Amino acid sequence: MAAPHDVPTAAELVAAVREFLERDVLPEVEGRVRFHTRVAVNVLGMVERELELGPSHALAHAERLDRLGVADDAELAAAVREGRFEEEELLGVLTAAVRDKLMVANPRHLA
16 A cells, blocks of 8 residues: 655654753753653654554454454453453453554563
């Protein structure tokens, strides 16, 4: 399938801004500006990972929900409150969902 937009892609643009902040801005600032620059670098890293991993994570999550027989997270939450699942069945699905979220939010937490 052809991409609807020209290069650079959104992911490439985000990476370029993150790298600029890391290499050029962060070493030159201190205090509050340094803290906020570091936060911006982390946020852009999350956006990069979500752009890369989001589609496959969404597909995997939908497949996990389908295996449990629920349509979405709201229905999953209601089913959990009702006690409709065995612990082992639910634990694998929730572990995979949390792992996917951590891969985007902060993959270092998986180490």
